[in-house]
Amino acid sequence: MRSFKPDRHALLTLRLVIAAISVLLFCAVRIYISLDIVLAIIAIAILTVDIFFICIYLPLYFKSLSYDTTDTEITKHSGVYFISHQSVLYSTVQYTTVITTPFSQYTGLNFVVFFVYGGQLRLLFLNQEDALYILRKTGAPEKEAEK
């Protein structure tokens, strides 16, 4: 059995993305709203949401997220409020979708989705090498998995 944790770069990337979106949102609000008190309330709301996601939710989510693979199945453990454990046999995987972003080896934004009978298993924030390893387990040829 082999265990995987999500790529830590992904946590940093998400934090940066959230911070950037918040700054843009605040700038947009500042252009259209001139009342200081309203502006201050919005800024505090954005800051609160940022702190919640950047400092509390995302670290807890990344801590809970892990994957265990054996020769026959993969299990995903995740959840902050409700912890779930989802297992899928490789033999039941009907098809796969891989989603990557630019510089995903640095950002850790690699996603693999296994489509199985009656649903799907989403493997999020994988390291590129781990994603390749998991894809190979489903029977994808070596070269095909690396493309």
Added chain:
Amino acid sequence: MTCHEHPLRILRYSMRNIWLLIFPLLRGLSILQMDARRLYEWARGAWQDIAIIGFIIVFGFVRWYFARITISDRDITQRGGVIIRYRKTIPLDKISVATAERPWLMIPLGGMRFSCDTRAGIFKATDMKLLVTRKVCNELMSRIPDVDREKRVDDIPKADMISVVLFSAFFSSGFSGAIYMAMFFLKGGSIAQDIISLWFSRITETTEKFTHRWLLHIPDAAVGFGTFIAAAWLLSFIINLLRYSHFKVKADRHSINVRCGITNRREYRINTAHINYTDLRQNLIMKFLKTVTVNVSCAGYGYDSRHLPVLMPIRRERNIGGGFERIGISSNHRLDFRSGWSGFLSYLFNPILAANLVFPVYYIFEDLFPKFAELSFFFAVMIEIPLMWLVLVKTVAMLTSGVSVRDDRVIVRCAKWTAFHTVIAHRDNIVKVELRQSLLQKPSGKCNVLIWFCGEASSCYMVRALKLREGVKIMRALGHDVRKKAKDTAK
């Protein structure tokens, strides 16, 4: 082999509804006079719109350029996305149904639609849809297993023209015709709105003249509504006729090949191992004529509301046998457990109650709104007719519904609304069985048996008013021991 989709896809990628821009464009062109100076002035005024359209098309071209298909002996891979890239890989052996479509509009451009579906997913969405050239489509279809000529089952009955016409007539509805009109209305913008409004006003004028002369007691609006429903049904009938004409089925033990359609010629290749169950479907008239349509539940076949998963349009039930039996589709089954007349209340209480309530409700409505008396009478009659039909359907359902478990197969005969179903499935394809007894059924020792079959959307078939001990026997035959619980309930 790696290739792009058909260049027509650029338009699709550009914007799903870019064709709507044709209406303002046509309006612009209609006021344009062919004069170089005026053309220049028009272009100067509309340069922003032209730039936006240009940007949309360039964006579509970029998306098309980055979208690629790779076909190998093992799988089909679709790549797409410009910044966020995705790669979808479907192994060939997991494909349940592959479809090749050749719409007549695309014939001059050499375009074809290819789609394939696996048993994965929650909803009935197609897993992969491609718009490709004819060459690529042929290449894709050549990788999908087809009927082996040497092992082909020869005595599969052919669907003749009468069978297709009858099928189109039975499965056309005013409702679906109205949906087609609504789609045209929504997509066609103001021009379609004008056409439909004009058409409606003509209908109203005609019906006014007609009713003033002949049918003085029927309100104009009611006749107009009736005419609209009849026209919608006719439209639906014509569409079904175009869709299912030239229906041809070939099969061997592993694969079924279905071809049909005139304006949009379609070819389906169905993996028989992936068929969840067979459904012999009937309506009341077909029941009396002892004819059925053979449907199959298989991911990707009849994947949307426009297409029915039909394998044989209309056929006498006793004539199905032969070739179909060899690929696992059988008929004329005797049922081991039936409900019969003792299920009178379970089947007929609700429809009879509803049918008896229509006119009392109409009288109350007439008292409250006397101005609408004629119109409400018309609607009361219009509601009463289908309810009486439903009473008839439920009476027949009561006498014919039942369950049988033979070897590794389950046969369920039941009715859903006004349609009769005979479902034949391998017991491995059953996902859930439920024995349900209501408080009203408890004194008579009756119960309902519900059986769920697997599929992208699991489907449930219910047989009402079976004896509880028969229900328990069915559960035991399917491998569920509920004897103790049933005994407790009986106590």
